[in-house]
Amino acid sequence: MHVTKLFCLTVCLLLTGSGSRAAVFLGDLVTHFHQVRGGLYAIDEKTFFIENFNYDGAGITVYVYIYLIGDEVDETGGGIIVNWSSSMMTVPERRYNSENVTISLLNGPETAANLNISNIQAFTIWCEPFELFFGSLILPANVSIPSVDTSSPTAAPVVQHCAQLHDDLQVFWTTNSSHIKIKQCGCISDDQYMAFGISGDDAITFMVGADVVVAWVEQDGVANAVDYYINERQQCRGGEGVCPDTLLSQSGTDDITIIGGGVSDGMTCVEYERSLTTSDPRDSPYLLNNQTQFVAWALGPLAAEEGLRNLALFHTEWPRSGANFQLNFAQGSQCVEPLQCIDEMVCAWEGANMTAMEPTTFFVKIGSSGGLRGYQAITGLSGWGIALYINDTLIPVLRVRRGVTYTFIVEAGNDVNDRPRYHPFYITDSIEGGILLDTPEDRLRKNEQVFAGFDLDSNQPTAAGRYCEHVETSSSGDVATNCSSRLEDYLSTLTVSCRGDESEAAILQWTPDDNTPDLVYYQCANHFHLGWSIEVVNGTDSGMGNITDPGMGNITDPGMGNITDPGMGNITDPGMGNITDPGMGNTTNPGMGNITDPGMGNITDPGMGNTTNTTDNMGNGVQNNTTDVDMRNNTDIGMRNITNNVTGMDMDSGETSSHMMEVWLILLASITSLIVTINL
Template sequence: MTITASSLLFAIIALVLSYGEGRPGSATPYYGRLIGTLQEYAHGIRGTVYAVDETTLFVKGFSYDGTGPDAFFWVGNSARPSPEGYIVPYPEDYTGRDPPVLEKFNRQDVILRLPLGKRIRDIKWLSVWCRRFTVNFGDVFVPSNLEVPKARVLPEFKRLAHGLRSGNISVLDAKTFYIPNLHYDGAGPDAYFWVGNGSEPVPLGIKVPNEMGSLDPLRGYQGEDIEIQLPGNLTVYDIDWLAVWCVQYRHNFGHVIIPKDLDVPPALGQTKITPPWWYNPTSSTSPHPAVESPLSNCREMLDERLQVQWEMMGDQVQIQLAARIREDQYMAFGLSGEPGRASMVGGDIVVAFYDSDQGTFRAVDYYMSATSQCDGKNGVCPDERIGGRNDVALISGERNREVTTIVYRRPLQTNEPINDRAIPMEGEVSVIAAIGPLNTRKEANAHAIPDKTTDDMRIDFSSRNDHACSSSLFDLPMESTLTPWKPKIISLENQFTVRIGPTGGKRGYTPITGHPSWGIAWWINDFLIPEIYVERGQTYTFIVEGGNDNTNPARYHPFYITDSREGGFGQKSEEEQKRQRVFAGVNYDSEGYPYPTAAGRYCEWEHRTIDKSAETETFEDYFQTLQLNCEEGKAAILNWTVAPETPDELYYQCYTHNNLGWKIHVVDPGKSLKHNEIPSSSTTLSLSAAFYIIIYSILCVLLRLDR
């Protein structure tokens, strides 16, 4: 990662401003709304209590001698602390049926989450209470008029480029953003979550790690709900916007403005981001299972073809399924219908898969009354089809190198005793798994015997560090082995449509041209950067739909013809412009300043879901994964008459950006090629100039003979 002087300066300023998570104008650390100081009655109780949010308390500097035989944090709504209250579990991630008795504390900071859906407005006091002897060691009372900090809901991302969109973004606390239903095609070469100051995103900003804590360029998202956290001591009070920003090309794909009147909870660790179990923050490679994850449990099923990872979180369990399956298949995991054996009938499972029609991942609650396809009443049925509800919450999903990985949560116990089975708080339970095809309803279909559990396998969902998975599932060829598409040729045409579209990932723009891209490129006559053949003395018409909104750089791509392999005439200095010859698409005003003449309305070939270039071996198949979206307005018309002295090789480019276009071959009259595709692979681009001339000469001879 390159650190510029400007970004370092901004980081230092942000560090000073955000000292102690303080709010604007605050010279002291901010812990939330002050409730009061714990009153001591016994055992050295000390501490100051704050309301962090509607369900969370923070005790600053808590002290207790630890000698009480049955002491707990205790809350209630009676007039004074009494046996009518209930325990606030601490630590939160305890295992077992009952939380542990409080041990000794010496000026420690404690975060308490109210259980059972309770809120601070439902309680009148917090106590350190001895349950065995009904003794109050210390307490603090909650003011009746207390207003606690709350999460703030913002608008969605502004939609500017690369299919970026989302639901309304929430500020969960002073450092944490929740971004629901995030869509982004992943085609930007150097895109990150980006924050900074000012009225709109600018290059002077700071990268924000993604939901996995990584600063790698952003992948594609297709309707996922994620959380991200600001780095270091930076808080939402120090920034004016959150964006998805391409650093290399200084472009804003979309952003949301942060209002100044926020009153959100402090960031004290109460908002937790749980990265996928395979994530290794020291690795910059593609996702790969981290076998030695100290907080993970993992088992392999179905002859190591399915990996199941789990972790109990309070009254829920988070589960991750990973399997090498096709897009038309599902993976299923859940509780066996009978204890001590692998029984599909009576099983309570979750069916997880990638819905290619919708471009989303799904995790669905199922009940199996019979080993047959669901008929709406019986069989392998989604709970919602048989009168129940889907108690499963999808967390995230990814399909990487033929491996589908889906993370979801489900309650340990629901209010549906017929369709759902309870997961025990401790102890082993028999589990089952399966892999099979999806039917036309996107529901689980039949599976073969090798694709379902036959032996009894048991899991203790409350266990920790039960990790027995290998990395074999992910030992697949790297994407660098992808074969580039053959470059296209357009010849014997006098009219061209010019639009914006994706670059085709590792099969398209960069392997064809040898140049980096920033995620979009010119599409001519619905081909990705084809090589165009024109004849001297002929006039050609370009119907340009590259966007004419010069206030939005992501939607402003005037078209011009030049001898520059890079383009971007409008962003060059005067000296650089002098070194570039322009043949069409640029005029000069009365003061000698250049301006583009061909922009037109904005039309873009966009991914229907995410970039599928890695999965499609031919350009024709890839084209079927795209859809054309055009704004209202008219196209621009550029007429170009090729002069006799025009050089043999030119380039069509973007006036405002580098590296969007490719080659124009200028030939003498009658020498245009009579085919529209290079017959060999893209390696022909690396032939020497002499060899290329020989090939071209042979083609010309053949064409004359053909006449």
């Protein structure tokens, strides 16, 4: 193929991320396919620059492909691939509209990193599957290319070091006398982050006090690297917690310059650089004196909620069980092999339910959120690594009844000066909670209703007790990541640790009423997303699961000659004629003459709750006006099993026997009436 030679030797001044630098104009790319065009420059012997690069993004497996002097420039192969960026080999499959692009030979592969631009004959944008040039340029001969400026922060040595911090996280770095260039690569999705930096303690790996960079790539391909400082183990709010430097209460500076990033084969990489030392007192220096430094790292979810979007939430992976990580940034190290990112489905635990139709006492504590299988998987919301426990169970759904008073013994932290452990308990219609963190604008947006545990007039919580925490043990991590384990298995690995005396527990009483919505939430007033839902029903609601009698629906008479009740045994009367009673609703027997009992007639019994007037036209009264509104805790499937399954409640056995006797008397009277009628 013939490629036009362009001999433009113009020396230009380019404005790049590191300031103005002299660069040599090599020529304009020749367009072949997919609208590829742009002006190609050499910034130095290792760096190409494409000015106003255009590409429609419609190609697949497209590379920067170079040919050395003396090689045949042939579309069928024989050239050398140059990585598009430090994190991506191929040209991204997206549209470029007059964008400036920097391509460094140092990004690799190794063959390219050891070359100089003055050794290169041709620069092409090449599609491998179809062996086609989308754009190309034969470089001018005898051009004086600037040497690499070693004082520039963008200039990096060829040697690149790597550390494997986790199965899903590697960190690469290069240094010069003034800057460090870092690339984080992780097996994360577009709603997750990876973080790396200097530990908050000189002697161990410690999160609080750590200076880290939180990095991620958004769904549209935009790479992010943000300077963070961790001053408390909590969500960033009001300038405290895990916050970007620019959001701290004593505002700092973001000293990170992002270079680029992308996603390839499930692996996300983001590259950035920073001065070894900065003027921000919260930034820890990177040492190049052959001294090891303790580092901190984490993987976790990004917040998606309005007002919190893309803030780092509590990590799901981090150095567990006191593991310490040290790196020597001067000597470095090498990773054995690249990451292998496998898309694994999260196997969520089944959430717990607690039903209480009678006055009940609930005990509230704080504890671990159970990793990816716990809070986040159960609720579908972004958690913070901790969550509320009710009766030693992680965020159960509570099912309660209007008009019944419930007591909450709250032991989740009452020291307002220890904000990470301060968890006042309240009941609200907000799925977020965290009312103490809301700005006036947040209050207007959420229009939150509070039903217990918080005084809106004084803006103060009323249910904050001593601190009791469900703490993970050494076996908790393995159980939390084992898809065959159950929530109960995980809970059994936890231990409870309390501060203070039992007398310091707070007591909150709440009686849902007609003004209480069907769905509310128990939450922490000082953090977002620590609690879960409460379902509120009326006293006669049979949808709660513990009041069940589908219409006495096991009494059937197919063909109107046989009444069969598998819950009552087998009552069969072939002389009954044509009795139709689906669920004992309306019984009509035209085969018996003029006997009409439109109810057996008006027996309304979801669970034998209300039995009213059964009188037939023969004048035989059958249990007139029997009403039992207190059978609400009984389960009657076919009138065979009468049980009380209110979670956490004890029911007096005498009361149970009394209810059972009432049911059997009603049933016996109805059967006796039928038999008497038949004999007549």
